[in-house]
Amino acid sequence: KPLTIGLIPADGIGREVIPAARQVLEALPSNAMPAKLSFIDLDAGFEYFQKHGVALPQETLAALKGDCDGALFGAVSSPSHKVAGYSSPIVGLRKQMDLYANVRPVISGSAATASGEKRAIDMLIIRENTECLYIKEEKQVEGPEGKYAIAKRRISEFASRRAGEMAFSMALQRDAMRQQLAASERAWTGRPKVTIVHKSNVLSVTDGLWRETVRKVYESNSQYKSSVDIEEQLVDSMVYRMFREPEAFDVVVAPNMYGDIISDGAAALVGSLGLVPSANVGDSFVVGEPVHGSAPDIAGKNIANPIAAIRSAAMLLERTGYGSAALAIYRAVDKVLAEGQIKTPDLGGKSTTSEVTKAVCKQL
């Protein structure tokens, strides 16, 4: 059975890194990737909106639902001022396809960190992906005291439970995978741990519900309770601690907006946003998506780092049942990074997107 992947480059460097990821997928030798791959090009994005008045066309959604086993999303540009009728297509996609968790692994691997220092970072951020301030229920009001606007932040037991489940099960899964590594290869050597991020000292009701629900997932599962440690961290302290002792985190689970901020912050620790992949995960679909944005300043120059997109493609394979194909890609990327010769400008190199892509393909 072939694996059909929808490709949604969207805006800016999305148009460069998604083709790069496709190239790597196509270069997989058949012993690593048993299924035939096929690709469907799909539209979405702010540029598409400017031409067609819609950022996430119905045809794209229909093709994803009807014809694809998974997809890759590039990046989307932000309008520089308010644009009537525009709504972020990636936020829409997550909602429409019920991709309820955004899984963001941040590993130091062989990359240089921001400070030049090497720290053993091996963090997995699970970002709730469907609610919080991202429900986009906002309204503007003209009151007696002047103009103001209200946004609603929604936290449900249902969504918090799913995110919590994902966090604890991934913590166990990571632990099982680590058992297969030599001790020297392990960045995280302790028991699996889940850090619950919230701000319940201010948002006692919404973040209170979030934290209690995630805790309940833990308390009601004897396997989690016996094998996983948990801790809590206020979001402000989380950002502080992440930069002071990033090696102290294993799995981190956070409501949508905190997860967005934390994962960009974590990316700074491993040298570049251009290295950090993600997977938007639902029960029956997955969309790989580099954590970086559309980077209009470097778009069209063939210098964007394709590694985040390539790793996102590997995450897609992992989630659709092709773990050894995924592993082959992760290893190829790690080798290219470890050799340190071929790297794009964000990592201090002078290589092009194409050169990095070629180097990864060669290592497969």
Add this chain to the structure above:
Amino acid sequence: KPLTIGLIPADGIGREVIPAARQVLEALPSNAMPAKLSFIDLDAGFEYFQKHGVALPQETLAALKGDCDGALFGAVSSPSHKVAGYSSPIVGLRKQMDLYANVRPVISGSAATASGEKRAIDMLIIRENTECLYIKEEKQVEGPEGKYAIAKRRISEFASRRAGEMAFSMALQRDAMRQQLAASERAWTGRPKVTIVHKSNVLSVTDGLWRETVRKVYESNSQYKSSVDIEEQLVDSMVYRMFREPEAFDVVVAPNMYGDIISDGAAALVGSLGLVPSANVGDSFVVGEPVHGSAPDIAGKNIANPIAAIRSAAMLLERTGYGSAALAIYRAVDKVLAEGQIKTPDLGGKSTTSEVTKAVCKQL
């Protein structure tokens, strides 16, 4: 005319660092501090709530309003689970006293950064201090699809304008102060700049209003327009960029919650939260407050870093018209840090709170 300062140590290490700050204020020589100082001890905090059922007593508010020219607040502990009737006293204080901006200077000074590297960081974060998710309008609902909770996030033109005004006027003020420094002493060498933080790609209405209002403050003032540069930064990218090139920021203005997160993150860059002061500023009152929390793990051990509180006391003096007294404190702290002998454990030293306090007093 004497200067009367309310002291609210509140919880945990607040009880150690506020007395330390008082000691430094009392040690100011009369040529630096012309006015007589008097102090009023005031109650608030989670521990106080546990005993008396109220976290911010009316008497404290009445004394602040009636008898004090300014105040110092220590830190407040967070309950480890939801506690009926409890509401954060510092959030209440900001609201009740209309302290609409939280001013948080983050300077590398002579402190070692997290990475051991020295970077010239000289950032001033202006955090809107009265609204956003901090209005704490939350409710829990039992819907057909289960339990969920909603919090409201409020952004008003009025509050955004005040925060914007504060940001641009501080940018000019900082520039004027820098002109008095030797070129070699300046961390920031460019034109003054204000970075507007938001997430209007998702929150187009609330953060749209925030960003437009702050921009309007700029556009409608010819002095700002001719002397200050502005830029915008999405909050996720802001955290990323802050860690990649912290030297790229001068004044940063942000809605309440983003400002909370960013300032903790910035503190990591200068080596310790124990160094970063803030001032909660209104039109007629100011409350100095270290950015750190109550740190229950180290409370009562006389090892908390008092510098954030001491610097917060200096900010209080600066804002109440005693600029040279403030400068004397800043310089004394800088000297102690530069000598590098006497430092608390958060900076890698072994000194006590009392020793650091004494060392600062000696330099006055």
